[in-house]
Amino acid sequence: MTQKIALVTGASRGLGSAMAEQLALRGWHVVAVARTVGGLEDLDDRVKRAGLPGAGGLTLAPMDVTTDDAMRHLCRSIHDRWGGLGLWVHTAIHAAPLAPAGHIDPKDWDKSIATNTRATGMLIPMVEPLLRAHRGTALFLDDPQAGKPFFGAYGATKAAQIALARSWQAETAKHGPRVMIQTPAPLPTATRARFFPGEDRARLADVQAEAARLLDLL
Template identity: 60%
Template sequence: MTDTQKIALVTGASRGLGAALALELSKTHHVVAVARTTGALEELDDKIKAAGGAATLAPMDITNKDAMAHLCRSIHDRWGPIDVWAHTAIYGPALMPTPDLDDKGWTQALNTNVEATRNLIFMVNALMTDDSTALFFADDHAGQKFFAGYGATKAAQMALVRSWAAENTKLGPRIVIAEPEPLATTMRTRFFPGEDRSKLAAAEDEARRILSDAELT
């Protein structure tokens, strides 16, 4: 990468919308791609290289606070400020009646969707300037039957983000909340197993639309 190339951090970059955003951003940015699955990150890296871009792979769990703090410090020491942060990492526990929501699924959803987001906002904010953009994604299922685990934790995540956005209206960084069309992702297949996937949006198309709407392309 050149000294003047922009830096984009994508958390949850291994598949779905995160991978599509990383690939699209790599046309204009050096991408730092974070996800737990090393193999999927390597596949993304191959696509980015084939398209003429470059990425730094960070195979780690965003719920590991120490690992994420080390990554953010490394980004600061190597590149300084970042220009874009796209946060797509999410966990959807199995759908079930609210009284049956188990500790394991609830805890993982809470740690991934809420606590990790809170920690990352604190850490990544220090890497951003007033001209940087943080990009988040609404997916409202709060109050829908069988969605207690995902709906509650996703709503809490969005409450954090919307407060941060309201606080930054006159300063920066810029906080953008996008609303993707229903996507043909693995998580959606688990939520809606009988759905006609041919009617769902492609992640690549949505990535281009979202980045264009956010004036990031």
């Protein structure tokens, strides 16, 4: 197998969608995972419209990263079809509404833990053998909001995700897979708009350009 295979979790919107698009345009075959079918179809349309020679393809996987059996089946399918992964980009996130720590909605808290922290802890053991098989790289994207006012649910669970990634990074430093953690520039995504309504979005970085920059670091 000579084709480069990437898994992007959280690929229907924002930076995850841009990363999946940039990878496909660079010749990777991308397994794009997200709950939003329409977003995945838009991603597929953009790649096809580009029509670049040498572009890779997409396998659309409309599923929830918190569903263990579905993700386990997907990873098994990746193994059976391609033997492994060259890259895993993990951008799936639940952005709970901002709220004082004393007024966090229990449903938002549970969903934040399930998506931002628990799913990451479940996915790493599933994906690690696939990355080892192709000497691949895992890329996590930090958003250091922990400890800031009203960011309790999002900040705490995102920080826990990155702490887990840092442990994995330290454990695999000698023998792989390579684990990278980057902090993207502020971007005009729907998630950021929820956190910072009224912000001058013209001052934020272009999502496609930032996706290209992050992939260049690989």
